[in-house]
Amino acid sequence: MTFERTGSRHDMAARRARVARTVRLAPSVVRVTFTGDELSGLPAHGPEDHVKVFFPDPATGELHAPRMVDGALQRPTSGVSVSRDYTPRTLRLTANGTELDLELVLHGVAHDGAPAGPASSWAASAAEGDELVVAGPRGSRGVPAGIDRLVLVADETAMPAAARWIEQAPDDVALTVILDLADDDADAYVDAPAPDGGPSPFARASVERLYRADGPGQVDEAVRSLDLSGEATYVWAAGEATTLIAVRRYLRHELGLGAERVKVDGYWKRGVTNRDHHEPLDPSDPD
Ligand SMILES: Cc1cc2nc3c(=O)[nH]c(=O)nc-3n(C[C@H](O)[C@H](O)[C@H](O)COP(=O)(O)OP(=O)(O)OC[C@H]3O[C@@H](n4cnc5c(N)ncnc54)[C@H](O)[C@@H]3O)c2cc1C
Known part of the structure; x- marks a missing residue:
């Protein structure tokens, strides 16, 4: 599909x-x-x-x-x-x-x-x-037409985009969100009102909050725990590039999801100034 x-x-x-x-x-x-x-x-x-x-x-x-x-x-x-x-x-x-x-x-x-x-x-x-x-x-690219589930994986830098995904998704699309947060101070960001003063867009989704302060590897583990077998599921993930390499390998290679069903974007990379996100996330496996 x-x-x-x-x-x-x-x-x-x-x-x-x-x-x-x-x-x-x-x-x-x-x-x-x-x-x-x-x-x-x-x-x-x-x-x-x-x-x-x-x-x-x-x-x-x-x-x-x-x-x-x-x-x-x-x-x-x-x-x-x-x-x-x-x-x-x-x-x-x-x-x-x-x-x-x-x-x-x-x-x-x-x-x-x-x-x-x-x-x-x-x-x-x-x-x-x-x-x-x-x-x-x-x-600009819109929300893919015909999906029934949207899975979003985002750290704080990708939360503005994740919020827009939620706001633009049709009402009948199920929303699953994994948030990769520095620590529980970032909870205030997740719960903050939308710019128009309405409720946080994340309140509309099923949200799992992970805290980097609790240790590495949690994002990969959380994505692996999801059932992504639905044919009309689209996965969008963005955040720290190195963290997302394992996530992308799992989605694209272990699950075999095609590029039309998954997008993983490295918004920044630890230790790298002004990372160009057009560079392949995983240099050993460019798209
Ligand atoms: C398409 C796209 C959309 C983006 N949208 C947003 C957005 O809406 N809001 C937002 O905050 N960011 C967003 N980012 C990420 C932002 O561009 C980067 O975090 C950027 O590097 C910040 O620039 P800087 O001058 O602060 O740090 P830089 O000079 O680029 O980097 C200095 C150092 O800080 C580290 N660093 C960079 N970002 C972070 C971080 N978030 N946490 C910890 N260390 C970091 C780098 O690894 C480097 O060591 C987006 C990136 C992309 C590609």
């Missing part, structure tokens, strides 16, 4: 955005709401759409980012350009114009022992009026 995923490509665009407000959803996660005229028309239809966010160079505090000149994207000709991938959690039209929410993990900032990066450092002190540039998304 194969499932059709509708998709569309978008013209590349860079948009200036200004911080309107921030909310700390948990000690290590902040929701930053941006505003700005250029945000109108930002296409973010699919659950796992992502944008390149350009942050100031931590060494100089200067922002070197692409800009639109006569409708074409012009890359910066000087300075150091610092960008990272983020999920547009919500885009909404308000009386004050378009608002965009991003939810950023503050690794290395919340005393979790991880090194900080330019994005997490910026987010930890983001304040009203701060400016960034958001480029993309390059494309």
Whole structure:
């Protein structure tokens, strides 16, 4: 059984955005709401759409980012350009114009022992009026048509996308979620209200919470404990790349699920700065 995923490509665009407000959803996660005229028309239809966010160079505090000149994207000709991938959690039209929410993990900032990066450092002190540039998304892909069960595996970095998967899944699709959380401080993020003030999207799903503080290997074990024999089940997993290699091997090779039924995406990799998620998750077995 194969499932059709509708998709569309978008013209590349860079948009200036200004911080309107921030909310700390948990000690290590902040929701930053941006505003700005250029945000109108930002296409973010699919659950796992992502944008390149350009942050100031931590060494100089200067922002070197692409800009639109006569409708074409012009890359910066000087300075150091610092960008990272983020999920547009919500885009909404308000009386004050378009608002965009991003939810950023503050690794290395919340005393979790991880090194900080330019994005997490910026987010930890983001304040009203701060400016960034958001480029993309390059494309959008919808929820596969015809599925009756969606299994999501996500750490905190992939929870904005997982929340969108849940929000976009038809009501009759069963939702099973495995969350790979740093520790129980992250529970507040799982339970946080949705951006529109409604209940947490995770309240709609059957959720298993795992805590990395309790030891390694739990994500693989939890996925192995699921019955994934249903022909109309789709599995989406994203988070730390090394953690997900075993999960992908199990799904693709032990269970023999085809690429049309499974997607595993390494959103970041321990010890690697600015991992390119287009690189194969498992170099010994590229797709
Ligand atoms: C498609 C896509 C969508 C994404 N969406 C989101 C999102 O919505 N929210 C979000 O928070 N992240 C998201 N990420 C992940 C984010 O891009 C990375 O975590 C990014 O590396 C953070 O940049 P940085 O400057 O803080 O750290 P970097 O400079 O990239 O890395 C510095 C160090 O920190 C480590 N590190 C990076 N991320 C983490 C982490 N989460 N926990 C612990 N250590 C880490 C690295 O291994 C490295 O050692 C997404 C990634 C992809 C590919």
